[in-house]
Amino acid sequence: MSRRGLSNAEIQRRTGISQPTIRKYIAMDDFSPQAPSLQSRPSILDPYKPFVDEILLGDQRVWRKQRHSAKRIYERLLDETAYDGGYGTVKNYVRRRKAEISAASDCYMELVWAPGEAQADFGDVDVLAGGERVRMHFLVLSFPFSNMGFCQLFAGETSECVCQGLRDIFEHIGCVPTRIVFDNATGAGRRRGQSVTEADLFRRMKAHYGFEATYANPRAGNEKGNVERKVYWCRQHLFTPAPSVDDIELFNAELLSRW
CATH class of the missing domain: 3.30.420.10 (Ribonuclease H-like superfamily/Ribonuclease H)
Structure with a gap:
């Protein structure tokens, strides 16, 4: 972003990263890998994400007014699987996956290519x-x-x-x-x-x-x-x-x- 002419303030606005961190990485010239960081904590929902994904992908083929809400998916998880976690975990995952699926369907073909x-x-x-x-x-x-x-x-x-x-x-x-x-x-x-x-x-x-x-x-x-x-x-x-x-x-x- 900096090489394309964006100011540090604009980069901060777009990414949410603090300006000291932005300045640190702009000044770096060695991008060798660092020591591995701790892995994120696994979620109780991980074993059931394929079940949720199947529901959300199936919803793409039905009338939009009759698609699953996060609450309905949570109820189906309790009824049809051994999931015993909370609703908030399901709601957050469903919101993120719906956004990803929607973005994936909004693809277009580039017909005009810029120099370079x-x-x-x-x-x-x-x-x-x-x-x-x-x-x-x-x-x-x-x-x-x-x-x-x-x-x-x-x-x-x-x-x-x-x-x-x-x-x-x-x-x-x-x-x-x-x-x-x-x-x-x-x-x-x-x-x-x-x-x-x-x-x-x-x-x-x-x-x-x-x-x-x-x-x-x-x-x-x-x-x-x-x-x-x-x-x-x-x-x-x-x-x-x-x-x-x-x-x-x-x-x-x-x-x-x-x-």
């Missing part, structure tokens, strides 16, 4: 390594506004591959995207509804370079159509016929020079 915004995805390709045909993976970073794209070849799709590929591309082009939209299956992270779990290595790299990351919905290739086309283009123009790869670092340097 990028999309990232992996593609599969066969190459000749040591005279043998081997299935490998190539990371593509595309810029919809300019229709430019870059790719790097790897043996897998891990967070290490994502970070190395992005770093090499950043250094080649001499700049960093403001935001990158990732496929849900990449090693960067995974999205379920509005909840995103990012790989720790990628999270630290993102903090270091200062770009934002968002994640497409599962099985929603239309949300990142530009990079999907770039994956096809790379496979057809850079990897057909199957290239011989003896030194992957030299091969990747050559890939960057061909754009």
